[in-house]
Structures are given as structure tokens and as C-alpha cells.
Amino acid sequence: MSRASKLNRGSQLPGTQNADFEKVLILGGADIALELAKLLGQAGMSVVSVGPETESDIEQFKVIPDGVVRQVLGTVGAFTVLIDTLDGSVEEKAGFLVAAYPGDIVPLFEAYGLKPSRRVVSLSHFRRALRTDTFLETRKSEWLHAAFLMGLRGEADPSTFNDVLQCIEMLGSQEKVQTYVFTRNIKVSEEGLDARYRRARESGTLFFRFDDDGPKLEIEGPDTVKIMFQDPQLLWEMELTPDILVVDEQESASPALEPLFRAIPSSRCTKPYLTPDSPRYPDVRASKAGIFALGPSRGEFYPDKIQGDVEAAAAAIMSLARTLRESAAAATARVATDRCTLCLTCVRLCPHGAVNFSSYAFVDGLSCVGCGICVGVCPMMAISLHEVALESEEVDQDKSSPEKDKPSQSPGIVAFLCRHSAASAFEELPCSLKMLVKPVMVSCAGSVKESDILAAFLGGAGAVIVAGCFRGNCRSVYGTDIGSQRVSAVQNILHGAGIEMNRLVFVQAASNAPENIRDAVSMLAGEVGAS
Amino acid sequence: MVHAESMKTDCLIIGGGISGLTCREELAKLGFSSVVVEKLPFLGGHAVQFACKATDRCRNCGACLVVESVRNIGASEEVSYILSAMLEQVRFNEGVYESLVVQESIRINPAICNACGECLKACPVPNAIEKTPGCARFYIQNQLCLRAQNQACSSCAEICPRSAIDLSNSGREIRISSFAVIVAGGFEPFNPLLKPRYGYRRVPAVVTALELEQLLRKDQLNLPSGGAENASIAFIQCVGSRDPKIGHNYCSQVCCAYALRLAGLLKFKTPSLEVTMFYMDVQNFERGVQPYFREAFSQISFVRSMPAEIRKGEDGRPQVLYHGPGDERCLQSFDLVVLSVGMSPPETMPALDFLGRTADGFLGDAGIRCTSSAPGIFVAGAAQGPKSIKDSMHHALRAAWKTASYLSQSNRGVHS
Numbered sequence: 001m002s003r004a005s006k007l008n009r010g011s012q013l014p015g016t017q018n019a020d021f022e023k024v025l026i027l028g029g030a031d032i033a034l035e036l037a038k039l040l041g042q043a044g045m046s047v048v049s050v051g052p053e054t055e056s057d058i059e060q061f062k063v064i065p066d067g068v069v070r071q072v073l074g075t076v077g078a079f080t081v082l083i084d085t086l087d088g089s090v091e092e093k094a095g096f097l098v099a100a101y102p103g104d105i106v107p108l109f110e111a112y113g114l115k116p117s118r119r120v121v122s123l124s125h126f127r128r129a130l131r132t133d134t135f136l137e138t139r140k141s142e143w144l145h146a147a148f149l150m151g152l153r154g155e156a157d158p159s160t161f162n163d164v165l166q167c168i169e170m171l172g173s174q175e176k177v178q179t180y181v182f183t184r185n186i187k188v189s190e191e192g193l194d195a196r197y198r199r200a201r202e203s204g205t206l207f208f209r210f211d212d213d214g215p216k217l218e219i220e221g222p223d224t225v226k227i228m229f230q231d232p233q234l235l236w237e238m239e240l241t242p243d244i245l246v247v248d249e250q251e252s253a254s255p256a257l258e259p260l261f262r263a264i265p266s267s268r269c270t271k272p273y274l275t276p277d278s279p280r281y282p283d284v285r286a287s288k289a290g291i292f293a294l295g296p297s298r299g300e301f302y303p304d305k306i307q308g309d310v311e312a313a314a315a316a317i318m319s320l321a322r323t324l325r326e327s328a329a330a331a332t333a334r335v336a337t338d339r340c341t342l343c344l345t346c347v348r349l350c351p352h353g354a355v356n357f358s359s360y361a362f363v364d365g366l367s368c369v370g371c372g373i374c375v376g377v378c379p380m381m382a383i384s385l386h387e388v389a390l391e392s393e394e395v396d397q398d399k400s401s402p403e404k405d406k407p408s409q410s411p412g413i414v415a416f417l418c419r420h421s422a423a424s425a426f427e428e429l430p431c432s433l434k435m436l437v438k439p440v441m442v443s444c445a446g447s448v449k450e451s452d453i454l455a456a457f458l459g460g461a462g463a464v465i466v467a468g469c470f471r472g473n474c475r476s477v478y479g480t481d482i483g484s485q486r487v488s489a490v491q492n493i494l495h496g497a498g499i500e501m502n503r504l505v506f507v508q509a510a511s512n513a514p515e516n517i518r519d520a521v522s523m524l525a526g527e528v529g530a531s
Numbered sequence: 532m533v534h535a536e537s538m539k540t541d542c543l544i545i546g547g548g549i550s551g552l553t554c555r556e557e558l559a560k561l562g563f564s565s566v567v568v569e570k571l572p573f574l575g576g577h578a579v580q581f582a583c584k585a586t587d588r589c590r591n592c593g594a595c596l597v598v599e600s601v602r603n604i605g606a607s608e609e610v611s612y613i614l615s616a617m618l619e620q621v622r623f624n625e626g627v628y629e630s631l632v633v634q635e636s637i638r639i640n641p642a643i644c645n646a647c648g649e650c651l652k653a654c655p656v657p658n659a660i661e662k663t664p665g666c667a668r669f670y671i672q673n674q675l676c677l678r679a680q681n682q683a684c685s686s687c688a689e690i691c692p693r694s695a696i697d698l699s700n701s702g703r704e705i706r707i708s709s710f711a712v713i714v715a716g717g718f719e720p721f722n723p724l725l726k727p728r729y730g731y732r733r734v735p736a737v738v739t740a741l742e743l744e745q746l747l748r749k750d751q752l753n754l755p756s757g758g759a760e761n762a763s764i765a766f767i768q769c770v771g772s773r774d775p776k777i778g779h780n781y782c783s784q785v786c787c788a789y790a791l792r793l794a795g796l797l798k799f800k801t802p803s804l805e806v807t808m809f810y811m812d813v814q815n816f817e818r819g820v821q822p823y824f825r826e827a828f829s830q831i832s833f834v835r836s837m838p839a840e841i842r843k844g845e846d847g848r849p850q851v852l853y854h855g856p857g858d859e860r861c862l863q864s865f866d867l868v869v870l871s872v873g874m875s876p877p878e879t880m881p882a883l884d885f886l887g888r889t890a891d892g893f894l895g896d897a898g899i900r901c902t903s904s905a906p907g908i909f910v911a912g913a914a915q916g917p918k919s920i921k922d923s924m925h926h927a928l929r930a931a932w933k934t935a936s937y938l939s940q941s942n943r944g945v946h947s
Contacts, residue, residue, distance in 0.1 A: 157815050189784040189814035191899055191916050194773050235857055279593035282921035283928050299818030304899045308929055315932030319560035424602055427667060473589035510595040513583030
């Protein structure tokens with residue numbers, strides 16, 4: 001089946017798929033949209049920006065000004081996005097979606113017990129004033145004392161410190177300015193920040209670091225605040241009434257991500273960001289294919305890093321587009337249409353948002369990573385894994401035959417091993433332990449069903465291990481949680497039937513951490529051998 | 532040198548660590564071929580030797596991904612990578628980079644070896660045969676092997692049941708033509724001997740965090756237990772970072788992360804362990820870092836002071852001398868002192884001396900970019916500046932994109 005006919009299924013307008021899947025919808029960020037549009041334009045993709053009005057001479061670049069995304073439907077290559085505009089609702093089709101919303105910035109006045117005023121301002125307010133020169137032009141020839149509060153209520157980050165340094169650097173060109181920074185930790189873990197911090201210190205900025213909430217802030221007049229503290233090094237009591245007090249801000253992802261969260265079932269574990277907080281998601285790719293998050297949408301606020309995300313998104317989109325064009329991916333999970341009752345359990349639980357439905361549920365081949373979580377949750381047993389099924393059949397035969405081959409051996413241990421982590425961890429076990437185990441390779445710990453575990457016992461296993469990735473490391477976000485819950489459920493069944501529950505264990509492993517599997521095998525080998 | 536061979540590829544990748552491997556994978560997805568040259572006899576660089584820091588859950592270090600990435604390559608056949616090889620020369624000639632690579636002898640054939648361990652038992656020199664990190668096979672350390680010093684030893688080759696060892700193999704020269712080059716040479720761990728006051732190699736039980744990683748990975752860390760006192764361990768932060776005296780005017784960006792993760796892992800394994808961390812500032816290393824810090828601050832004693840000296844105490848244990856709050860002189864003994872060494876720029880590669888360096892001494896352009904002063908040469912990962920495993924993977928994805936754009940804009944690339 002060609003890619004075009006595959007896409008037809010989800011698309012309402014046959015004949016437009018080609019144009020649609022080469023199209024990228026960028027949500028929220030004007031500047032970033034433009035830069036990404038340039039990169040993608042060079043590669044022959046067209047870009048639609050939903051957000052602030054932007055002028056550009058780039059070909060194949062369209063803006064839906066002040067559009068607000070209401071709903072996202074479909075899968076990679078065939079997304080349908082419903083957008084509210086001032087002129088009513090529009091429906092836009094696209095192959096790829098990029099969330100490039102600017103971060104949500106909340107000044108921490110309240111946390112410090114302060115109110116914004118002429119002399120008490122937020123960091124971005126002050127930075128804007130310095131940039132547009134309005135502040136420096138109106139200043140008098142007297143000394144100016146500017147104090148910054150940073151990371152004393154909640155943790156600061158390098159992007160906050162970068163902003164503070166920019167202000168100090170801009171003030172540095174002025175005479176008669178004294179700057180102070182009150183903070184817990186100087187956040188310099190980005191390129192160039194430590195050198196700039198040293199320069200600021202050498203040119204006279206005073207940095208005071210505290211291990212607690214920092215100085216006491218006393219409101220003296222309508223817009224003057226007295227800062228009282230003990231110098232952490234000299235242990236002297238100090239007082240300062242700055243001419244300007246700059247309060248830091250808390251940055252978070254934009255609330256406008258909500259409709260995208262609804263399009264990715266596993267996003268309930270990733271909120272308030274769009275990508276999982278896991279080493280398996282190191283870049284802009286979300287857990288659902290075709291959806292990308294830049295900068296604040298994935299919890300990255302540092303300007304150079306946001307810039308880097310633009311290139312990363314271009315790379316990720318182009319390589320996925322190439323897969324789409326060549327229709328290289330084959331669906332690994334398939335729904336038997338005659339058994340599907342449209343209960344939508346799979347639609348709700350697929351971590352990758354790969355299951356769609358019309359008169360029955362169907363799996364999008366490019367979005368499916370073959371984790372098999374849907375197979376386990378389908379109450380009608382209507383879903384099966386392909387490709388992977390072939391592999392495990394071979395292992396299954398292996399598993400069912402040991403007693404026939406070697407009747408004198410102990411019943412043995414069956415271990416269901418996640419192919420990402422536990423399978424390679426198992427390889428590291430000493431041979432003496434490995435030979436006690438019948439390994440069964442699975443696509444994810446979350447794909448091991450209760451019936452699989454019971455079948456292993458029925459097949460003569462003395463004990464069963466289900467081994468998955470560590471929590472938070474699962475490629476399918478919550479496969480480990482599903483796997484461990486299933487094991488608890490079966491332990492209860494066994495307990496009810498009067499069978500020792502400790503014959504079944506769930507362990508977490510990593511390709512470089514075989515210890516938990518090793519300990520489980522040693523422990524169970526003793527149990528199995530003793531009986 | 533017996534053989535002289537030549538190869539053609541779209542992109543030559545210098546370095547087979549996580550950045551180089553990620554570049555290779557992403558370039559392949561974008562439709563371009565590549566050849567990876569690695570100076571060590573194994574792939575995966577530093578990170579493949581790191582321990583998993585998971586406690587009851589993943590702690591986000593990403594070291595497992597490096598092992599997986601090495602294993603995935605082992606499984607696929609079309610991949611070109613040249614191990615134990617050094618880049619001798621790079622010349623730009625009519626839009627093509629002509630590189631000369633010299634490979635040391637590979638005496639154990641990785642395709643045949645199954646890590647049975649017979650050679651290890653037979654070898655008369657300790658550590659001359661080592662396990663390949665992340666793979667079930669062995670390699671010979673050429674600098675230790677007697678054969679490499681022209682002595683007549685062939686114990687390993689004689690005993691190998693699969694005849695995987697060929698001692699006559701004596702290296703080769705390979706000429707590689709490529710349209711682009713990615714420099715993914717990684718970093719050098721800071722050498723703590725350059726800070727003699729920390730007593731490394733002089734005071735017992737003073738190790739680098741890298742050594743601790745490897746001990747934990749091999750499950751060989753033995754802390755004293757069962758005594759009247761709980762075992763204690765100290766982490767010294769910023770060793771070789773944020774230190775203008777040694778010319779490292781930058782934060783290494785990874786040490787707070789790995790030290791807190793290692794401390795968390797040790798506390799998880801041995802809750803009675805007493806952990807102290809000497810530091811200047813705690814750096815953020817993952818999003819939503821606050822709950823992590825709260826947990827760390829409840830489990831670990833934080834001392835905001837850089838130790839003046841580490842010496843051997845009367846009981847033989849390392850003693851840390853530091854200035855406490857109010858400048859009083861403090862002396863504290865530990866069972867183990869871990870130096871959180873930072874990242875230094877990659878060793879000089881004479882063949883690439885023409886590339887510019889950043890203000891911090893790393894390769895390529897500043898600003899976490901992937902470009903360099905030479906068109907067609909890109910930089911990926913920690914070679915450009917300190918980066919975590921995750922950040923290196925992200926940077927490598929960008930470098931692959933830059934390379935692919937360069938290759939397709941100039942209509943180069945055998946597969947484009």
C-alpha cells in the first residue's frame with residue numbers, strides 16, 4: 001500500500017495529501033517560526049505560522065494571524081488543526097506540528113512580599129527599559145544603586161542569570177552605577193556565563209550568596225524597599241535601600257499547549273511540557289510522531305538552546321518526512337476490525353497517540369513504535385503485534401520445550417525482558433545464572449499480559465520475572481508502570497489461589513544496570529531449587 | 532604498514548562516542564553515508580563506561596542510551612567504523628576532504644570473539660586484555676601486549692577456541708575521501724594532578740568521579756562497613772571547572788548533575804552512608820530541578836567552601852581541610868573523597884589544528900553552534916564545549932542537519 005492511500009484514511013479531502021504532508025504548522029512563536037520556515041523552505045517544505053503577524057519574503061510561508069489552536073486531530077503526515085481566529089474558525093491540514101510558544105513569565109513580586117512600583121520592577125520589564133534606552137535617558141546624574149533578587153524564592157536558572165548579566169552589562173557602560181545581586185546559587189551552567197560573571201564581579205558588581213531565603217525585605221515607603229542582611233562572608237549586618245529593585249521571574253511552558261496535550265495520551269505524564277522528562281527524549285521530538293516542541297514548550301529557556309532547537313526541529317522534521325515519502329515504516333500493531341467494539345481503550349492508552357478511529361480503531365504505521373501496550377489493554381483481544389510477534393514466537397517455542405528436552409532439570413525461571421533495557425542487561429549476567437532462565441524478549445514491559453504470565457506458570461515455570469526499564473526511562477512513557485501493575489494484579493490472583501506470590505517479581509533494569517535482574521534470578525533460583 | 536586502502540563516503544565522523552554515533556544515525560536517517568573513526572579500541576567513548584544512576588526510578592543521566600546505541604551498531608552490518616585509529620592528516624581539495632587515517636592492529640576479531648575469557652586466563656600481563664564496554668567481547672591493549680613490544684608471546688592466540696586472535700595483524704593506512712567532516716572528538720576529563728593540593732594519587736581513597744562511575748558500573752565499590760561509625764564520603768565540586776588559575780574559566784555543566792546522581796545512588800544503596808558535598812554553587816541540570824534539590828538537600832550535607840587541601844590523616848583516611856562559615860579552619864575525615872572533575876577541551880589533533888577554538892578552548896564556533904571556521908567541517912557534542920549525554924545527543928542531531936544541508940546545497944553526497 002502506498003503512503004498516499006494510507007493517508008487517505010484519515011484525510012477528508014482526497015487529493016490534497018501530498019501538499020499537506022509537506023506542510024509544517026508552527027504554533028505560537030513569531031521569530032522562531034520565521035527561522036524554522038527559512039530552514040524548511042530551503043528543503044522544499046511549506047510553513048504556516050499560527051501566531052503573531054510576521055512579515056517575511058520567504059516563499060511558501062503563510063501566517064494565520066492571532067490564531068488560537070483549539071483542537072488537534074490525526075497523526076503524522078495527516079494532522080487536522082482547528083484554529084480560532086478573529087474571523088471565525090478555520091481548519092488547517094499539515095504533516096507536522098511544531099509548538100514554539102514563548103514561555104509564560106510570572107514575576108515573583110508576591111513571593112518576596114513586594115508590589116511592583118516605579119522602583120520595584122520585574123527583570124524583563126527592567127531589561128526592556130534598558131534596551132529601549134528610556135530608562136538610561138531619563139536617569140539623573142546622581143549615583144544609581146540597582147539590586148537584583150535572583151533565585152531566593154524558587155530556583156533560578158542560567159536563562160535568568162543571563163538576563164541579570166545582560167542588565168549589569170548594559171548598566172556597566174554608565175558612570176556612577178553600583179549593582180548588587182542577592183541570590184542562593186550563581187547559575188553559570190551555559191557557555192560563556194562563568195566568564196561573564198567574573199567580569200561583572202571584577203567591574204564592581206557585588207554578589208551576595210545565601211543558603212536560605214536571603215535578606216529581609218522591608219517596605220519603607222510607597223516605592224522604597226530596605227534590604228537587610230548579614231554579609232555571608234564578613235558576618236556583618238548590612239542595610240541597603242536601592243534606587244531600583246529588580247525581581248526575578250518564574251518561567252514555564254505556555255498554557256496554550258493544552259490542545260496538544262489532548263492529542264498525546266501520555267502527555268499527562270509530561271505536563272506542563274510537551275516532551276517526556278526522560279533521556280529517551282533528549283531533543284525536540286514528542287512521544288507522538290510528527291509533533292515537536294521548541295524551547296519553553298519542552299522546558300528549555302536558554303536563548304542559545306532555543307536557537308539550537310530550531311535546527312534540531314528542522315533535522316527531525318526532514319528525517320521523518322523522508323520516512324513518510326518512502327513509506328518506510330510498517331504498522332507493527334494491527335486491529336482485527338471484526339472484533340473491535342470501539343471501546344477506545346487503545347486510543348486513550350496508546351502512549352504515542354498512534355491509534356485513531358472511524359468505524360473501528362486503526363493504528364497509524366508511522367506513529368506506532370511497536371510497544372504493544374494496546375495489545376495488552378484491549379478487552380476484546382482484537383490487537384496483535386506483527387514483526388515483533390515473529391520474534392517472540394521463536395522464543396515461545398523455546399520456552400515451552402525445555403521440560404521435554406531436559407526433563408531432569410528444575411522447572412526454571414521465565415523472564416520477560418524489555419528489548420530496550422532488560423534484554424541487554426540480561427546478557428551481562430554470568431552464564432551460571434543465565435542458564436537457569438528462559439528469556440522471552442518483549443517489546444515493552446507494558447506489553448506483558450496477565451495471561452502471558454499465567455501461561456508461563458502453566459507451561460511449567462517455577463518462577464516468572466518481568467523486567468522493564470526504570471520508571472521514567474520507558475520509551476513508551478508508562479510501560480513500566482503498566483507492567484508492574486499487571487505483576488501486582490497477578491500476584492494477587494496467585495495469592496488467592498494459595499500460590500506463593502514471591503514466585504513472580506517485577507524488576508527495573510537498564511542496559512548498564514543488570515544488578516536487579518541478577519538479584520532476582522539468584523533469589524528465585526534458591527526458591528525454585530528448594531521446592 | 533601492510534595495507535593501504537581507500538574509502539569514499541559522504542561524511543567522515545571523527546570520534547565514536549555518543550555524539551559521533553548519534554551523528555551517524557541521524558545522517559543515515561537523512562539519507563547520507565558516513566564513516567566513524569575512533570581512537571579507542573571500542574565505541575561509546577567515556578559515557579559507555581558510566582554507571583546507571585537509577586534508584587527506585589530513572590535519574591535521567593542517559594548512560595544506558597550510550598550502551599544501547601553501541602549495541603545497535605553491533606547488530607547492523609552496513610555500518611563503517613574504524614577502531615583504534617588516529618586521524619593523521621586532513622586536506623581540502625576541490626570540494627573534497629582527503630583524510631589519512633592510521634589504524635593500529637586489531638588483534639582480536641570483534642566479529643568472531645564471544646568473550647569466553649580463555650585468552651584472559653592465558654595472558655601473562657595483567658589488564659592487557661580487557662572487556663569491550665557494552666559488548667560481549669574482548670580487546671587487546673596494544674601498549675601492554677608483549678607482542679606489540681616485539682616479544683615472542685602468543686598465549687592468547689594459541690588458546691582461543693574460535694581462532695579470533697591474529698597476532699600478525701599490524702595495522703593499516705586508510706585514505707578516506709568525504710564531502711564533509713564532523714568533529715565529535717569529545718572531551719578530556721580534567722587531570723586532577725594539575726591541582727596537587729587535592730592529593731590525587733598521593734592520598735589513598737581519593738578518586739575521580741569517573742573512577743567512581745567505573746567502580747559502580749563494575750559493581751566493585753567497597754566502602755568500609757560494620758564499624759562503630761557510618762561510612763562517609765565527600766564530593767569535591769568544580770575540580771578543574773570555574774577556575775581561571777588553570778585557564779578553565781567555564782562551568783563544566785555536568786558535575787553537579789553526576790555528583791548529585793552518584794550521591795543519590797550511593798544513599799539509595801546504603802542509607803546510613805554520610806555524604807558531604809563541597810561546592811561553590813549548585814547548578815541546574817534538568818527541568819523541574821526543585822524537587823530534586825529539595826531531596827538532595829535533605830539527604831546530603833552541603834558545605835559551601837572549596838577545600839584548601841586534602842591530606843592523609845593519622846588513621847590513613849583522607850582528611851579535608853577547608854574554611855567554614857566565619858572563616859574558621861575545619862578538618863574532616865572521610866572514607867572516600869571523590870573529585871568531581873570537569874571537562875577539558877579535547878586533546879590537540881594536529882590534523883585539525885587549522886580549526887578555530889572557542890574562548891574556552893573547545894573546537895569550532897562559540898554559542899553552542901555546530902559550525903567551524905572551515906566550510907564543510909562541523910563540530911558535534913562535547914568537543915564544542917561541555918555537554919551532558921542528553922545535550923550531546925541534541926547537539927549531534929543539529930550537527931547532522933547542518934552537514935546534510937551542506938551536502939545537499941552543494942549537490943554533494945553519493946546518496947543525495
